[in-house]
Amino acid sequence: MVQMRAVVYDEPFKVSIQNVEKPTLLHPNDVIVKITTSCICGSDLHMYEGRTGAQPGIVFGHENMGIVDEVGDGVSLLKKGDRVVMPFNVACGHCINCEEGKSAFCTEVNPGFAGGAYGYVAMGPYQGGQAEYVRVPFADFNALKLPPGKEHEEDFALLSDIFPTGWHGVELSGFRPGESIAVFGAGPVGLMAAYSAVLRGAAQTYVVDRVPERLQKAKEIGCIPIDLTQGDPAEQIKKLRGGKEVDRGVDAVGYQAVAADGKTEQPNAVLEGLISVVRPTGGLGIPGLYVPKDPGAPDSNSAKGYITFPFGKLFEKGLTVGTGQCNVKKYNRYLRDLIIAGRAKPSFVVSHNLSLDDAPNAYIKFDKRIDGYTKVLLHP
Structure with missing residues (x-):
């Protein structure tokens, strides 16, 4: 052998x-x-x-x-x-x-x-x-x-x-050139999604994270960094836009999302943020990984792959959702x-x-x- x-x-x-x-x-x-x-x-x-x-x-x-x-x-x-x-x-x-x-x-x-x-x-x-x-x-x-x-x-x-997956996240959101987009997560896939949006002609690309080095990388490729330790990221983005929401959003975080402190797991944090920050009839792309079972989940529902998020608001705004691996x-x-x-x-x-x-x-x-x-x- x-x-x-x-x-x-x-x-x-x-x-x-x-x-x-x-x-x-x-x-x-x-x-x-x-x-x-x-x-x-x-x-x-x-x-x-x-x-x-x-x-x-x-x-x-x-x-x-x-x-x-x-x-x-x-x-x-x-x-x-x-x-x-x-x-x-x-x-x-x-x-x-x-x-x-x-x-x-x-x-x-x-x-x-x-x-x-x-x-x-x-x-x-x-x-x-x-x-x-x-x-x-x-x-x-x-x-x-x-x-x-x-x-x-x-x-x-x-x-x-990661390059195709980032591109896929933007594609899943229904993005069109000239639109604005918010990417939650500035890890490798999030940065690739942001980079893909820039390559595809986004008017503005906002990138949400809490790690300074990652936010700096986002800025270097022409994106607008949003530090979630400084407050609700959706509200920060809307404030920068004079109260307007963005056209599209990408979840590049997945089921191990955390609160602003960077330690407390909150599996629905990104989904809630996206539903809040994307305009009515806009779209969400979710290439971030979600699993059917999570042995280390912070609650019993998440352990079974059940994530709570404001479906009523999603419905009210007529948002489209694209999910899945690339x-x-x-x-x-x-x-x-x-x-x-x-x-x-x-x-x-x-x-x-x-x-x-x-x-x-x-x-x-x-x-x-x-x-x-x-x-x-x-x-x-």
């Missing part, structure tokens, strides 16, 4: 580098990719903190890119040596949802659950790529070819998840070409490039939001 190094979940707040079995071709449509870059995602922290049903032994990593190392007999578009990036979604390419461009909700790769992903609890038997190698099923469909070489490595790595394939080739053309450089969010061996310490610092750890790229 050939082994490789990988980031393995041990218990809440602990991962380690372990030797695990190197993946092999299991189907003619598979390829094996030698990882050059894998990212730590905020979604990984949900498992890391014990806020999911993840069991010890899972190999983390759903944001993966690298070089094709082995090719199954049924693969026709890829060859050994190709540089590729994979959507975090594992999808078959031929079920009804995949045919409609909704690859995040593939019905074949993970029966009983809407969609599959690498290295994530309940998302199928697909080992993560925070490792030296990863197996890519349905590879012709799931792997996006990149120009050879090492140029744009940081930017292309973000095509696996169909990365819907966007990634176009965002790739924006990067190649020099029109987009999403890597401004990257704070650290580290070796795979540094992952355990990186998880600690990223989870605590210390030492400037915002977006970490791992290189085996």
